[in-house]
Amino acid sequence: xxxxxxxxxxxxxxxxxxxxxxxxxxxxxxxxxxxxxxxxxxxxxxxxxxxxxxxxxxxxxxxxxxxxxxxxxxxxxxxxxxxxxxxxxxxxxxxxxxxxxxxxxxxxxxxxxxxxxxxxxxxxxxxxxxxxxxxxxxxxxxxxxxxxxxxxxxxxxxxxxxxxxxxxxxxxxxxxxxxxxxxxxxxxxxxxxxxxxxxxxxxxxxxxxxxxxxxxxxxxxxxxxxxxxxxxxxxxxxxxxxxxxxxxxxxxxxxxxx
Amino acid sequence: xxxxxxxxxxxxxxxxxxxxxxxxxxxxxxxxxxxxxxxxxxxxxxxxxxxxxxxxxxxxxxxxxxxxxxxxxxxxxxxxxxxxxxxxxxxxxxxxxxxxxxxxxxxxxxxxxxxxxxxxxxxxxxxxxxxxxxxxxxxxxxxxxxxxxxxxxxxxxxxxxxxxxxxxxxxxxxxxxxxxxxxxxxxxxxxxxxxxxxxxxxxxxxxxxxxxxxxxxxxxxxxxxxxxxxxxxxxxxxxxxxxxxxxxxxxxxxxxxxxxxxxxxxxxxxxxxxxxxxxxxxxxxxxxxxxxxxxxxxxxxxxxxxxxxxxxxxxxxxxxxxxxxxxxxxxxxxxxxxxxxxxxxxxxxxxxxxxxxxxxxxxxxxxxxxxxxxxxxxxxxxxxxxxxxxxxxxxxxxxxxxxxxxxxxxxxxxxxxxxxxxxxxxxxxxxxxxxxxxxxxxxxxxxxxxxxxxxxxxxxxxxxxxxxxxxxxxxxxxxxxxxxxxxxxxxxxxxxxxxxxxxxxxxxxxxxxxxxxxxxxxxxxxxxxxxxxxxxxxxxxxxxxxxxxxxxxxxxxxxxxxxxxxxxxxxxxxxxxxxxxxxxxxxxxxxxxxxxxxxxxxxxxxxxxxxxxxxxxxxxxxxxxxxxxxxxxxxxxxxxxxxxxxxxxxxxxxxxxxxxxxxxxxxxxxxxxxxxxxxxxxxxxxxxxxxxxxxxxxxxxxxxxxxxxxxxxxxxxxxxxxxxxxxxxxxx
Numbered sequence: 001x002x003x004x005x006x007x008x009x010x011x012x013x014x015x016x017x018x019x020x021x022x023x024x025x026x027x028x029x030x031x032x033x034x035x036x037x038x039x040x041x042x043x044x045x046x047x048x049x050x051x052x053x054x055x056x057x058x059x060x061x062x063x064x065x066x067x068x069x070x071x072x073x074x075x076x077x078x079x080x081x082x083x084x085x086x087x088x089x090x091x092x093x094x095x096x097x098x099x100x101x102x103x104x105x106x107x108x109x110x111x112x113x114x115x116x117x118x119x120x121x122x123x124x125x126x127x128x129x130x131x132x133x134x135x136x137x138x139x140x141x142x143x144x145x146x147x148x149x150x151x152x153x154x155x156x157x158x159x160x161x162x163x164x165x166x167x168x169x170x171x172x173x174x175x176x177x178x179x180x181x182x183x184x185x186x187x188x189x190x191x192x193x194x195x196x197x198x199x200x201x202x203x204x205x206x207x208x209x210x211x212x213x214x215x216x217x218x219x220x221x222x223x224x225x226x227x228x229x230x231x232x233x234x235x236x237x238x239x240x241x242x243x244x245x246x247x248x249x250x251x252x253x254x255x256x257x258x
Numbered sequence: 259x260x261x262x263x264x265x266x267x268x269x270x271x272x273x274x275x276x277x278x279x280x281x282x283x284x285x286x287x288x289x290x291x292x293x294x295x296x297x298x299x300x301x302x303x304x305x306x307x308x309x310x311x312x313x314x315x316x317x318x319x320x321x322x323x324x325x326x327x328x329x330x331x332x333x334x335x336x337x338x339x340x341x342x343x344x345x346x347x348x349x350x351x352x353x354x355x356x357x358x359x360x361x362x363x364x365x366x367x368x369x370x371x372x373x374x375x376x377x378x379x380x381x382x383x384x385x386x387x388x389x390x391x392x393x394x395x396x397x398x399x400x401x402x403x404x405x406x407x408x409x410x411x412x413x414x415x416x417x418x419x420x421x422x423x424x425x426x427x428x429x430x431x432x433x434x435x436x437x438x439x440x441x442x443x444x445x446x447x448x449x450x451x452x453x454x455x456x457x458x459x460x461x462x463x464x465x466x467x468x469x470x471x472x473x474x475x476x477x478x479x480x481x482x483x484x485x486x487x488x489x490x491x492x493x494x495x496x497x498x499x500x501x502x503x504x505x506x507x508x509x510x511x512x513x514x515x516x517x518x519x520x521x522x523x524x525x526x527x528x529x530x531x532x533x534x535x536x537x538x539x540x541x542x543x544x545x546x547x548x549x550x551x552x553x554x555x556x557x558x559x560x561x562x563x564x565x566x567x568x569x570x571x572x573x574x575x576x577x578x579x580x581x582x583x584x585x586x587x588x589x590x591x592x593x594x595x596x597x598x599x600x601x602x603x604x605x606x607x608x609x610x611x612x613x614x615x616x617x618x619x620x621x622x623x624x625x626x627x628x629x630x631x632x633x634x635x636x637x638x639x640x641x642x643x644x645x646x647x648x649x650x651x652x653x654x655x656x657x658x659x660x661x662x663x664x665x666x667x668x669x670x671x672x673x674x675x676x677x678x679x680x681x682x683x684x685x686x687x688x689x690x691x692x693x694x695x696x697x698x699x700x701x702x703x704x705x706x707x708x709x710x711x712x713x714x715x716x717x718x719x720x721x722x723x724x725x726x727x728x729x730x731x732x733x734x735x736x737x738x739x740x741x742x743x744x745x746x747x748x749x750x751x752x753x754x755x756x757x758x759x760x761x762x763x764x765x766x767x768x769x770x771x772x773x774x775x776x777x778x779x780x781x782x783x784x785x786x787x788x789x790x791x792x793x794x795x796x797x798x799x800x801x802x803x804x805x806x807x808x809x810x811x812x813x814x815x816x817x818x819x820x821x822x823x824x825x826x827x828x829x830x831x832x833x834x835x836x837x838x839x840x841x842x843x844x845x846x847x848x849x850x851x852x853x854x855x856x857x858x859x860x861x862x863x864x865x866x867x868x869x870x871x872x873x874x875x876x877x878x879x880x881x882x883x884x885x886x887x888x889x890x891x892x893x894x895x896x897x898x899x900x901x902x903x904x905x906x907x908x909x910x911x912x913x914x915x916x917x918x919x920x921x922x923x924x925x926x927x928x929x930x931x932x933x934x935x936x937x938x939x940x941x942x943x944x945x946x947x948x949x950x951x952x953x954x955x956x957x958x959x960x961x962x963x964x965x966x967x968x969x970x971x972x973x974x975x976x977x978x979x980x981x982x983x984x985x986x987x988x989x990x
Contacts, residue, residue, distance in 0.1 A: 003363070040524060040914075041366075181860065183900055183978055185924035189916065191979075234904050234911045240980045247859045 001038045005047040011054060012163060016138045018049050019161040027051055027163065029072055030107035032099070033115045057110075057165060060084055066132075069167040071110020075099070078109050088169070090125045090176040090197055097121060097180040100187055110164050113149070116156045116213070117189075123150070123214035124195030124206035125178055126167070133157075134166035143168070150213035174199045177255045179248050183235075191236040192244045194224075196252035203256060205249065210241050224249040261738040261745050262943045265881040269731045269750070270488075270724075279488040282444040282460050283520055290446065291320055291358040293509050293519040294365035295502065296372050297528070298347035298354055301598045301908030302381035302394060305345055305374070308355055312371035319368045321358040321512040328508050329476040333499065336405065336565035338397050341474060341504035347376060348396050348563035349598050350909050351528045353501045358509040358517050381598040381908055385537065385558040388597045396563060396596040405561055405594040408572040410580055410837040412648035413587030418552030422543035426623040430540065430616040431974040433902030434560070435533035435605060438920055441490015442526035445503050446518040447510035454481045455507055456755075460489040462496040462723055463764030464756050470499040475507055485755040492725040493893070494604030495531055497766055498566045502529070527913035531603025532903060534568035535560040536612040542620040548630050550639045552587035553617070555579060559594045559609075561602055568602025569594040571609030573698065576837045578613055580649025581845070582690035583621075583639040588648070590837075598908050604766060606890065607953045610691055611897060615975065618687035618958035622965065632686055632962070633666045633849075641690070641847075650838040651845065655936040655946070657873025658847040662688065664871035664932040669851035672866070679859045682866075685962025686851045687955040693875065693946030694844030694938070695828045696767035703827030704770075705760020706777035708737055708785045710820040712812060714805030716741060716748045716782075721762025722774035724752050727949055728882040729770050733778045735878055736942055740782035741789075743804060760823060768947030771878060772844065775942035777826035784822035792818070828940070843940045848872040848951045850891070852959040856967045861983025865895065865960055868929045875938035875946035883948055887931045890952025896921045898957030900976050 009015040019025050023046030028034055037043040051057060051072060058070040060081040067083060078084060079095035098104060098112075098121045112122045113133070123146070131146040137159060144157050146167075151157060158164065176197030182188035193208035196219070205219040210228040217227045230241035273279045310322045325344025333339055343352050355372050359365040380394040387393060388403040396403055419425060446458040455477065461467045464484040472479035489496070502519050510517040521529065537558045543551040561569045572592035579590050625635035641647070643656040665686055672682045695702045706720040718737050724730050734748040751758070762774065789804060792811035808820050833839035851869040856862070870887050877883040900919040904911040912918045937944035961972045970985045 001363075002367075181862075181979075184919050184922055186922050188919065234917055236980055240983060243983075244860060 002041065002044055004045050006050065007047055008050045008053045012136050012165070015049055015051065015054060015163060016161055018047060020138065021047065023047065025049055029111035030074065032103050032107040033111060051163070062171065065171070067169045067171055069109055069169060071108060071164045071167060073109045075104040075107055075109065087171065087173045088129060090128070090174060090178055090195065094121055094125050094178040094195070097178065109167055113167070114156055114158065114164055116150055116154050118153055118211060118213055119190045119193065119209035120214060121180060121190065121193060121208065124193055124208045125176070125197065126169070127206035127214060127216040128176060128195050128197035128204040129169050129174060132168045133164055134168055135162050136165045137162040147216050152212045172199045175256070177252055179252055181244055181248055189235065192241050192248055194248045194252045196256045198256050203253070205252070207245065210245055219253060221246055221249050259739055259943070261735040262878050263876070264735065264879065266731055266735055266745055266879055268728055268882065269734060281441050281490050282446060282458060282487045283441065285446055285458055285487055287446060287448060287516040290516040290518055291360060291509070291513060292362045292365050293356055293358050293506050293517050294362060294369045295353050295505060296355040296369040296374070298343070298352040298376065299350055300347055300376045300378055301350050303347050303376040303378045305343065305347060305354070306377050307375045309373040310355060312373065313357060313368040316359065316364050316368040316371065318360045318364045319357060321509050322355060322368065323505070323508055323512060324355045331474050331476050333470060333474040334564060334566065335498065335569065339501065339564045341501045341508065349600060351600060352563070353505065356505045356509055358513050383597050383599055383905060383908055385535070385560050385595040385597060388595050396598065403596045405565055405569055405596060408576060408592040408837065410576045410590040411588065412580065413552065415552055415554055415587045415589040418587035419543045419554070422551050423546035424624055424627045425541055425543045426620045426627065427541035428616065428620070428971070428973050430538040432536040432612045432615065433975055434535050434600070434602065435897050435901050436527060436530050436903060436918060437491070437493045437495035437605060439491030439493065439495055442521040442523055443500070443502060443529065444518065444520040445506050446516055447507040448516035449511055449514070454483070456483045456485060457503065457507065458485050458487055459503060460487055460496060462492050462725060462766060464723065465721070465761050466764060467499055467503065468756050471503055471507065474499065474504040483755050483757050486723060489723070489725045492765070493606045494567070494608065494766065497604040497764065498531065500529070524913060527910060527918065528600070530600070531566055531568065532600055533605035534571060534602035538613065538616045540616040540620060542624060544624045544628060546628065548628050548635050548638045550583055550585045553579070553585055554589045555591070557592035559592060560599065561594050561596050562599045563596060564601045565596070566601050567604040570698070571612065573833070574609035575613040577649070577651070577692065577841060578610055578690050580837065581647045581651035582617070583641065585639070599905060600910070606893060607950045608767070610689065610950070610954045611894065611957060614687065614689060614954050615958045615961065618955060619961055619971065619973070622685065622962040623971070633662050636662055636688055650840050652840045654844055654940065655873070655875055655938040656847060657934040657936040660934045661847050661849040661871040661873055661932070664934065665849045665851040665869050668869045668930055668932070669853065672853055675855060679857060681856045681858055681967040682854065683963045683965070683967025684851060684853050685959050685964070685966050686849060687958035687962055689848040689951050689954040691846050691951040691954065692767055692842035693772065693846030694842045694940055695769040695773045695830060697830045697832050697841045699763050700832070701827055702763055702769070702773065702830060703825055704762040704774045704777045705823065705825045706774065706781045707760060707821065707823040708778065708781040710741070710785055710789065710804070710808050712805065712809050714743065714747055714803065714808065716743060717751060718748060718778055719751045719754050719759055720774050720778055721760045722770045723762070723765040725765055727770070727886065728879065729774065731882065732771050732775060732878045736775050736778050737782040739943065740779050741786050760825065768949040768951065771945050772941050772947050773826060773828060775878070775945060777824050779942045780826055781822045781824040784824065785820050788820050788822065844875065844938045844946045846873055846946045846948065846951050848955060850955040850959040852956065852963045854960060854963040854967055856964060856982065858968060858986055861979040861981070861986060863899065863960070863964060863977060863982055865927045867927050868956065869932065870929060870952055871932035871934060872948060872951055873934040873936050873946070874948045875941045876935045876944035877933050878943065878945050880933060883933055884931045886948045887952040888929050890950070891929050891956050892921055892926055894953040894956035895926065897953070898960050898975050898977060900978070902976050
């Protein structure tokens, strides 16, 4: 790991000021993606800015017309939240498919989304739940629907210097399922992931790992097949991924319908 | 028996569990520097220039070495290896330069500043392409990329196939498998003021490294001492001399201070002497009544860029090929080939998993074609005790029938699954392996010294190496049994170095319990005789405690200490030029059964249950034997289902644990282990080796279960969901 400066700002304003400094400044949440890249010398950064000292970025609570999920909430905390378990068991199911107990204790909901992997496990269920990302920047706050948050592999709608401060979920209950398809039964990345949730009578469907970003699609096999655009990589071929979209979307829709 | 056969917890378990064991990663010597190697990013090329000027500008750098700074010594199994490459690189990862600095960051920074110009040459990655006329040559002196051809034959092969009622044939493709040791490679070198070198080196072959490293460094082996720190796994990965060992010694010599090299996980993936890619073309013939008639194999084994132990796997394969089952005719050709890829080495099972996947698949295919039960078909052709095979193998103890029957009674056909896209099936596969050493060197021996001190403490100094397999505990139990003392009174000097220990060929071939066990048993027996002689001569009562007898013998006029040294070399022979011979003093037998559930829409295979039965002669420690079986099953499951090195233009695409998948705990089914004890006549207290056999038959047992469930034959590992899905669709 190359040397870097390390900062622990206490406020968003301090963090913003640090981000505005010249050089490559990288935010640190759980570190489970960042540290791997630094140790493998894939990334060189000038400053690592740890967000954990900033109050108000962690926890799950009902707030008026929505549920607040702090971006620094760990995956364990997310799954342990009674509020989450009662309203969206699909999120608990998803977290249990992610990483290992050690990783789930460290990694954060916000980190999983801001890392913007096409295979980010939290993205498909949160797309189904119509989550919105609240973003803070030196020029003010704004809200970005999760459907517009992902721009490409590793790319989000966050502008330079902007920080995710809230994952906002509408309070409606949903029942659904998350199918993570991979080789191993734990500690793996999805070839294909499918989230399907019914909010009232509204059935929603989202896919992971089969397009440059996680995608929300209309709830049918035909729509999923039309919208998915998988690639060949070391994990699976595009052809196989496409066929698995067909099989798994059918299964997910059937499960939610039953 | 009071000690042998007891479930004694591993003597090193507490130290390992509490972090007290010292691995090379934990050792620090005063003044020690850290080393880093600059590696080629070009798979094949001519080195035009290496400019190290900028490397010296990194603060703290103490040495920068390239080929022109070191002795021009060629070494290795086939004399094609050098520590630092001066004229040619033959794979991504080849060693170009090395730096020593006070910390790894400075050493890494210095390596990154070295300017290397390499003129690329055409490279070749596949074995068939490497053998084609006009293929780029890796080692011009050899005249071809073919390293060696191994031939074997017995019986009349053409006649056997011409009168067969059923012939099955197929081509089987096996991937490179990484050892993935918990402890990546590393070593520390220090020279004393008299020019003598001490290596702290987690090698499996301390006495061979003493000879081979001295050759590579152009020094006398008498000036070299190997100390083994605690070894963080090996599985065959530490069975040869590797460039980093020579490099760290050269850096230590240059700087006059101790130097350590530790591989990062990425580097360990890039340099691991992987299980060789292997292609097996096999056909097997049987008569209508289920009698095996003949088998015919043509095999390619990938050596990678330099010849190491991967090139020897045909020697083990041929042992199984010529000895296993009554097969009146057999013909075998195996060719080892160099390609511009990672050099391949030894890996638990050493060729046997590569050969028995094809062989046991075809046993299953023949049984089905002849409408016989797969276990009955194997029993009909099974080896028996006290027979000599056409290949010259002499079978002594033989529990083959017992292991087959053990699986038959425990592997039940599962109920039909609920969903129509799920199919369930069961399959079996068997293993034959050396269990009493393997004479691939002129000596297959091991020395041991047992001393009993004034306090009744028994110290065992044995040449053998503990790589986590439990050598220490097994030797303590054997010594305790022979001396009639409690295991808690025995210490095994695992930290003793090559100056102190007696010679041993190394830890490989499932040989340690058998060979070192016999050495320890014989030394303990001799020590006991000395004690009993003393008791009689000094007229001490029969119930006088052992320590009292030892003290009485020690502190008398012309006193004597209780100590005995023994060298045990098994009654075996090397194979002759035609690959005939009895290389092992005992052979082991095993059978695995697997139950699988296949999702026919996705190709996903879930292994639901495994039964693993092994004839191990006698379990010195049943708990450890079960551990060896479970570990082997899991590693074999990884080979069969998950693991492969994916290459693109010679570069590994998945050299990290996320995409190089080893089985995790949720991938491992219930494993029922059955230990069959046949009391081998030559083994210590009847024991035979068990280190390797359990990795071998699990893959074909799963493949046979998939065939049982779906009717589709898998002939390529790993059997990933996508491969199974393609096979189910009838294409590749």
